[in-house]
Amino acid sequence: MILAKNIRFLRTQAGMTQTDLADKLGLQRTMISAYEDGRSEPKLATLAVISGLFIVSIDELINHDIEQFGRRASQAKDIKVLAVTVDRKDRENISMVGQKASAGYLNGFADPEYVETLPQFHLPTLASNATYRAFELSGDSMLPLVPGTIVIGAYVEQLKDIKSGKTYVLVTATEGVVYKRVFNYLEENGKLFLVSDNEHYKPYDLRGEDVLEVWEAKAFISTDFPNPKDKTKPATLDEISAMILDLKSEILRLRK
Incomplete structure (x- = not known):
């Protein structure tokens, strides 16, 4: 339930309604309600967007009670989750x-x-x-x-x-x-x-x-x-x- 509690806390701390957060994530408001009630959990991709939105690591979202203990002092704001694909020769596409x-x-x-x-x-x-x-x-x-x-x-x-x-x-x-x-x-x-x-x-x-x-x-x-006659x-x-x-x-x- 730590994740559900953190999402609710960070949203309210930012002055956002459930509808506001849903709009930013491209989801229905009912899904945000389900996240905050612990009835559903965000997929990794959605967690990554929430992480960037509130400047908090995914690990901290899942495992650290932010409301009770505050933000971790070692929080690294620039950490991002980068997904890549590779070909048969293990070269990045x-x-x-x-x-x-x-x-x-x-x-x-x-x-x-x-x-x-x-x-x-x-x-x-x-x-x-x-x-x-x-x-x-x-x-x-x-x-x-x-x-x-x-x-x-x-x-x-x-x-x-x-x-x-x-x-x-x-x-x-x-x-x-x-x-x-x-x-x-x-x-x-x-x-x-x-x-x-x-x-x-x-x-x-x-x-x-x-x-x-x-x-x-x-x-x-x-x-x-380029068109040489284009004056723009x-x-x-x-x-x-x-x-x-x-x-x-x-x-x-x-x-x-």
């Missing part, structure tokens, strides 16, 4: 997350059985010392990469290793799967600033605790070749930096 699969990936990203259902492929030109995953873009916020482009990312184990100005695919509990240029302000305010290369999209911030997985963009696959250009780094400064100034103004 690149799992492909399509546009239609992105919603299901939020619940299944830590479940090896789910990951096995995704399309798998190899790219021999990529370095062999990393784990890769491929994500299909669904919007035009990162022009000149168009919708349908497949971005291949290398797994980033810890949020602190995110390099400001680089592009990443982020799997998040609040925004779903997004591909953005990221600026790392975790040490300053516990947040990341996400910026689109298409200047028509405004940047926004994201709490570190809402990030479930991070993949640094290393390559992309597209059937659309991505924002430059100087323009992105200016947008970030404007955003931070606006946030400071609103706080006063």
Whole structure:
């Protein structure tokens, strides 16, 4: 019953209703009620999402009474459960997350059985010392990469290793799967600033605790070749930096 008690405690501590938590997990409210009453237990994939949502390890969720004894001092916030598949030669596959699969990936990203259902492929030109995953873009916020482009990312184990100005695919509990240029302000305010290369999209911030997985963009696959007559250009780094400064100034103004 420790798991049931912990889920109820963490949910109420976060000011969330059962419906709120159900929406974030993609489940019915009755399932959250069953978890908290001990009538049912979450699958590993759902446990992984709960773990990322409340910044608590799966082991602590299952075995430690958080309400009675508090959080463990040795809690490692950046630990993630990563599911991979291998081929007959024991080489890691690149799992492909399509546009239609992105919603299901939020619940299944830590479940090896789910990951096995995704399309798998190899790219021999990529370095062999990393784990890769491929994500299909669904919007035009990162022009000149168009919708349908497949971005291949290398797994980033810890949020602190995110390099400001680089592009990443982020799997998040609040925004779903997004591909953005990221600026790392975790040490300053516990947040990341996400910026689109298409200047028509405004940047926004994201709490570190809402990030479930991070993949640094290393390559992309597209059937659309750049059109030299297309005058739509991505924002430059100087323009992105200016947008970030404007955003931070606006946030400071609103706080006063």
